[in-house]
Amino acid sequence: PLPWATNTSPTLSTIWALSLLTLLAIGLAYEWTQGALEWSK
Template sequence: MILFYLMTILVTSVLALVSFWLPLMSPNTEKLSPYECGFDPLASARLPYSMRFFLVAILFLLFDLEIALLLPTPWAIQLLNPVVALSWASIIIILLTLGFIYEWSQGALEWAE
């Protein structure tokens, strides 16, 4: 067991040291400037954002949350009564699909007008 711990410490130490020496450091003004989502960081900070950007971000979070809610479903199928788990998963999928169809029919997913 001690050999395992020593090898783990040795490998992680070697990898940490190599990660400091391996990268090529060639800084320039473009690399050193902060990235501000496509906006010029030296311009005015009061530029208006597009509502489409926020809509796409919220839809991304919504579908990301769907994955988090559906993740335990394979384990729930192994329970004594898997019908309840599958029905809840189906309800979640149906509600999100209906919301997606509504957004699509309203034209909210069109990026360019």
């Protein structure tokens, strides 16, 4: 993709991507512990 090829700071983009994935994982774990995912049973 062109935006990644023209990126001058790949470290910052990596940090943003990892932080977003971490936030989503934490949200999923929180919902799982609260029992909100019981619809799958």
